[in-house]
Amino acid sequence: MANVMLEVKDLTTKYITRFQEDVYAVDHVSLKVEEGKSLGIAGESGCGKSTLALSLMGYYFPPLYYTSGDIVIDGRNISGMRPDEVRKSILGREIAYIPQAAMNALNPTQKIIHFIEDVIQAHDLYVTKKDIYERARILFETLGLPAEVLQKYPVELSGGMKQRTVIAVSVLLLPKVLIADEPSSALDVTSQKMVIKMLRQLMEIGLISSMIFITHELPLLYNVTDDIMVMYAGQIVEKGTSEEAVFDPLHPYSKGLMGSIIVPEKGLRDVKLTAIPGVPPNLKKPPAGCRFAERCKLAKPECFAMTIPLREVGGGRIYRCILSEEELREAYAREADQHAR
Numbered sequence: 001m002a003n004v005m006l007e008v009k010d011l012t013t014k015y016i017t018r019f020q021e022d023v024y025a026v027d028h029v030s031l032k033v034e035e036g037k038s039l040g041i042a043g044e045s046g047c048g049k050s051t052l053a054l055s056l057m058g059y060y061f062p063p064l065y066y067t068s069g070d071i072v073i074d075g076r077n078i079s080g081m082r083p084d085e086v087r088k089s090i091l092g093r094e095i096a097y098i099p100q101a102a103m104n105a106l107n108p109t110q111k112i113i114h115f116i117e118d119v120i121q122a123h124d125l126y127v128t129k130k131d132i133y134e135r136a137r138i139l140f141e142t143l144g145l146p147a148e149v150l151q152k153y154p155v156e157l158s159g160g161m162k163q164r165t166v167i168a169v170s171v172l173l174l175p176k177v178l179i180a181d182e183p184s185s186a187l188d189v190t191s192q193k194m195v196i197k198m199l200r201q202l203m204e205i206g207l208i209s210s211m212i213f214i215t216h217e218l219p220l221l222y223n224v225t226d227d228i229m230v231m232y233a234g235q236i237v238e239k240g241t242s243e244e245a246v247f248d249p250l251h252p253y254s255k256g257l258m259g260s261i262i263v264p265e266k267g268l269r270d271v272k273l274t275a276i277p278g279v280p281p282n283l284k285k286p287p288a289g290c291r292f293a294e295r296c297k298l299a300k301p302e303c304f305a306m307t308i309p310l311r312e313v314g315g316g317r318i319y320r321c322i323l324s325e326e327e328l329r330e331a332y333a334r335e336a337d338q339h340a341r
Ligand SMILES: Nc1ncnc2c1ncn2[C@@H]1O[C@H](COP(=O)(O)OP(=O)(O)OP(=O)(O)O)[C@@H](O)[C@H]1O
Pocket: 015, 016, 017, 023, 025, 043, 044, 045, 046, 047, 048, 049, 050, 051, 052, 063, 100, 216, 283
């Protein structure tokens, strides 16, 4: 059986605002990433993707608070670990996180190599600058980045190069799990492709053991990650293989993220993307029933009243809806039929 690199069990976390209001941004989330595998997390802005990333690293700082659940990294349960301990022994080594817009956070007055020296020396005080340079040079060249980048300041690099540099730096300590939060969002199409290629390469050559790729664009994950989890309003609404989530979504929200008409045999280029009308609920007062019901074309009166559990379909696939697989497929077929007319 494959080694489980990361297992999150029933994790719930919240923000407490200045006005002492609770914001339930991660609600009973469970996930598992095995060695050599990658998981995509998709969902609209504000659905809790970044909060989940911070939460599953055990890195809690006000206003974010742990409520309940377990986080196990390569067999070690880190739930309840102090933030200073997490920073010392978990971040970078066990889990590396590339925050959203990380490339813009590079210190403009510092050459890349000096930034790398800081990263490595924070974990190993006795390593020499010469050794650090050699290690960085080999890593950069392995990943197809010119070694000259090491001597440059961030402003001298293009957006794509800056992002690839940030990614390379994040794997210096060979983490077991790499979390990339919207790593390609602010880039042009060519740079986006290069970033995605690089992330896949990190997995293939074993510089990282597993990966989580966060994006608001569900179709982007196809061909990049093995599995996909779709989040809505702090909860998992669907999880399955990338093929299933992209070409055969079950939950009406995932279906909406993929557009209303899906033509699998014609491939992704022919998917017509349509925005989902409405906005996600306020996470300070999440609705009692299904959180997506307000925006769901298939909602029934009971959807607004009852808590909807996740259903298992088989093969590890799950979704959160009161409608059965057959009822959903029938509804989508009817919809496609209407569009075709
Ligand atoms: N510091 C904070 N204090 C209170 N609420 C917060 C804070 N940061 C985020 N939130 C709320 O938590 C929820 C989840 O936010 P999060 O940033 O995790 O979403 P996201 O899915 O990463 O969105 P995006 O795609 O825009 O990055 C949102 O409703 C947001 O308003």
